[in-house]
Amino acid sequence: GIKPVIARRGTEHGSGLGTKRWVVEQTIALLHWFGRLRIRWETRDDIHEAFLKLACSLICWRRLQNTLR
Incomplete structure (x- = not known):
C-alpha cells in the first residue's frame, strides 16, 4: 500500500525527497557515455573499478573546466 512519490524536476516536495534527483540521473548518464562502463x-573487478574511477575523474575535470570559463 505504499505509493512511490518522486518530485518532478525543479519542484519542491513536502518531505524533501527527490528534489535533486536529476544530479544522480545525469551522473549515471555521463558514466554510460563511457563504453567500457556501459557493458x-x-x-x-579491480580493472573495472579503475575505469570507473577514471571516468569519474574525467567527469569532474570537465565540470570544473566549464565552471572556470
Whole structure:
C-alpha cells in the first residue's frame, strides 16, 4: 500500500525527497557515455573499478573546466 512519490524536476516536495534527483540521473548518464562502463567486459573487478574511477575523474575535470570559463 505504499505509493512511490518522486518530485518532478525543479519542484519542491513536502518531505524533501527527490528534489535533486536529476544530479544522480545525469551522473549515471555521463558514466554510460563511457563504453567500457556501459557493458562490463573485464573479468577482474579491480580493472573495472579503475575505469570507473577514471571516468569519474574525467567527469569532474570537465565540470570544473566549464565552471572556470
